[in-house]
Amino acid sequence: MSITISDPVLLTEISRLSGLVEVKDPQGRVIGTLSVQGEGKMPAGTKSPFTVDALAELRKDQTGRPLADILRDLQARQ
Secondary structure, three states: OOOOOOOHHHHHHHHOOOEEEEEEOOOOOEEEEEEEOOOOOOOOOOOOOOOHHHHHHHHHOOOOOOHHHHHHHHHHHO
């Protein structure tokens, strides 16, 4: 089931939320939860301070240990 929200004020408020949000009636009773999509995305109209090329370069830098090594060490402890 889906519900379409057309109230622009409510849509603006919802767009500022993240994660799970309780939806309550006027008496304060929880009638459901809203799972807000788009976590990890910048708000509309915001520009990243990094260029696509800069992000690609940052992804090349690997710090820490490879996951395979960590898993091998954890299994050895058992």
